[in-house]
Amino acid sequence: MTLAIRQLGPGDEAVLERLAREAPQFDLAGRSEPDDPLTPVRASAYLAHESVLHWIAEEQGRVAGELLCHVLPMPHGAGRELLLYSIGVREGDRRRGVGRALVDTMFQWATGAGVREVWVLADNPGAEAFYGACGFVRAAEHEQGVLWLLHIPGPR
Secondary structure (H helix, E strand, C coil): CCCEEEECCCCCHHHHHHHHHCHHHHCCCCCCCCCCCCCHHHHHHHHHCCCEEEEEEEECCEEEEEEEEEEEECCCCCCEEEEEEEEEECHHHCCCCHHHHHHHHHHHHHHHHCCCCEECCCCCHHHHHHHHHCCCCCCCHHHCCCCCCCCCCCCC
């Protein structure tokens, strides 16, 4: 396997659109549907945003996996943290080191950028095992929150 990992940036709008349409292929079976792609203007703004770190793992021109992080400015500590928002690997590419290579790239970026804390919310036992194997540790009981969502209706 020869993987090339790169960070998405301006000019990758078509890749971003393809990832949105193919979202279920990077998730557990039956857990998601295709996403609505961003408009070209919003896609360009997303790809240029300084807080967005979106890496892909490519093999022979095909995206095998993706990892999305957000840099969070903080008023304490090192001044910022990294939220590993999502990681996904195509079903046929799982258990081949794609996810681990993406996480290693994220760790290298964080080390070089002086970021000292990366956190992620795991939503299934397989994800928990993966993050543990990558060096993440479960937060102490008093540090774990409960995920609450607020959906804000858009224009009708």
